[in-house]
Amino acid sequence: MNNRFFAFIVGILVGAAALYFVMPGPAPAPKKAQSGPASAQRTVAAASTLSVVLNRGYLICGVSQGLPGFSNPDDKGRWSGIDVDFCKAVAAAVFGDASKVKYRPLNAKDRFTALQSGEIDLLSRNTTWTMSRDTSLGFDFAGIDYYDGQGFMVKKASKITSASQLNGATICTQTGTTTELNLADYFRGQNMSYKVLAFEKNEESLSAYDNGRCDAYTTDASGLHAQKLLLKNPDENIVLPEVISKEPMAPAIRQGDGQWEDIVRWTLFALINAEDLGVTSTNVDQMKTSPSPEIKRLLGTEGAFGEAMGLTKDWAFNIIKAVGNYGEIYDRNVGPKTPLNVPRGLNALWRNGGLMYAPPIR
Numbered sequence: 001m002n003n004r005f006f007a008f009i010v011g012i013l014v015g016a017a018a019l020y021f022v023m024p025g026p027a028p029a030p031k032k033a034q035s036g037p038a039s040a041q042r043t044v045a046a047a048s049t050l051s052v053v054l055n056r057g058y059l060i061c062g063v064s065q066g067l068p069g070f071s072n073p074d075d076k077g078r079w080s081g082i083d084v085d086f087c088k089a090v091a092a093a094v095f096g097d098a099s100k101v102k103y104r105p106l107n108a109k110d111r112f113t114a115l116q117s118g119e120i121d122l123l124s125r126n127t128t129w130t131m132s133r134d135t136s137l138g139f140d141f142a143g144i145d146y147y148d149g150q151g152f153m154v155k156k157a158s159k160i161t162s163a164s165q166l167n168g169a170t171i172c173t174q175t176g177t178t179t180e181l182n183l184a185d186y187f188r189g190q191n192m193s194y195k196v197l198a199f200e201k202n203e204e205s206l207s208a209y210d211n212g213r214c215d216a217y218t219t220d221a222s223g224l225h226a227q228k229l230l231l232k233n234p235d236e237n238i239v240l241p242e243v244i245s246k247e248p249m250a251p252a253i254r255q256g257d258g259q260w261e262d263i264v265r266w267t268l269f270a271l272i273n274a275e276d277l278g279v280t281s282t283n284v285d286q287m288k289t290s291p292s293p294e295i296k297r298l299l300g301t302e303g304a305f306g307e308a309m310g311l312t313k314d315w316a317f318n319i320i321k322a323v324g325n326y327g328e329i330y331d332r333n334v335g336p337k338t339p340l341n342v343p344r345g346l347n348a349l350w351r352n353g354g355l356m357y358a359p360p361i362r
Contacts (some may be wrong), residue, residue, distance in 0.1 A: 049253070049260035050310050053094060053121055059101040061087035062111055062120035065202070068226040069334040069342070070126050071103070079103050083124040085329045086145060086251055086268070088322060090122060093267050093315045098322035107201055108176035112137055115254060122253055122264060126220065128178050129250040141250040142265040145326075147346035147355055149243035150182045151221040153228060156238050158215065163242040167192040172205045172214035174198065179218055182245040206230060216240075220247050225340045262309050270316040272358035273298055274325035276349055281324035284317060297361045305361055316361075326356060 053059055063071035063083055070081040088098035104120050115123045116138055127133075128148075129141040152171075154160045163186070173179045175198040187194045197214050199205040209217035210231050219227065224239045231237055253264050274280070277295055279287045288299050296302035299320075300313035307313060323329060327349075334342040348354025 049121055049257045050094065050263065057100065059087065059091045059094065059122065060120045061101050061103055062106045062114050062123040062125050063087070063103050064125050065105040065107055067126060067223060068229055069222065069338065069340045070226065080333065082146060082329055082333045083126060085323045085333065086124045087122065089271060089319045090264055090267050092318045092322040093263060093311055096312065096318045108174055109200060115139065115252060122251060124251045126223065126249055127252055128247045130178065138255050139252045140255050140261050141252050142261065143268045144248040144250050145268055146222065146249040148220040148222050148247040148249055150179055150218060150245040150247060151224050151243050152240045153217045153224045153237055154215065154240060156236055161240070163240050163244065164190065166194065166216055168194065169215035170195045170197055170213070172197050172209040172217045173219065174202045174205050175200055178245070178247065183218065186244040222334065222342060225342055229339055259310055263311065266309065267319060269358035270298065270319050271326040271329065272356050273361060274316070274320050275327040276358070279320055279325060281320055281328060284320045288317070294360065
């Protein structure tokens, strides 16, 4: 066999071997479609939430079943509160009309299912931002709109003045919230015993406390001030000074829709930035002629920041005109001129010793 023929044969064998090793194998079987909340979330998010809301003609906002100062209906069914005003702010950003929103009252147990299934577009319901809720329920949190913490309320007649005196106490609370876990952490850390009496509805737990079935009632500190007003004899009860947890309240949206997440998040940031820049519902028209670059960008007279989210350039102007800035919302619902009279505390602007701070619009 001459060298040329030998080389020819070798070349054929090498080529065949190469084809064998690079030939694709059988295609993998398609993955079975998943079901359950995460699957439902992806299906809902597949259609832009903004387009769904616009086509429907109004926003559907999940709120509480009644928490004064945050989301509470009056005897004519008119809703008010910090969480309600945030829903109005998003509606104003999207439609230029804060009235284009319908409220869906939800208990603590059903609120997450309603968001996962697409029953609501936005959850604005005194909901604590936690890691498990953020990473395993298919949600994103748009930013903290109220810094809170869990506390206790007791009857003055008990002579209890500190949570450290609650050893062996029966505590009333609502199931499906972070309060039960916080109770366990606190009492274990203090080496104290306790008994929890949990109810599905908050009004049931408050009624049980009011009727003497529990020694103390626990929820977020803001809620304690609100719920105290609903008791038969409010002045016979006191809120204890201890705060036993961090409860950053945040509006939530479904994962998978970045545009809607941007709209909700920057609605919150616009409210905070407006207070920081001194723009209010009463001066916002005059502020449109301000020479400040920051105010120009906020109110849409410079740049195209609203258009980048699928909104109009005056999206933030519409928000502030309709509901005011963050400080106005706070004062109107829980501030010193309201029955709740909750100090700003951590919810004050950063320049006033609080934690309220928003990224710049630029």
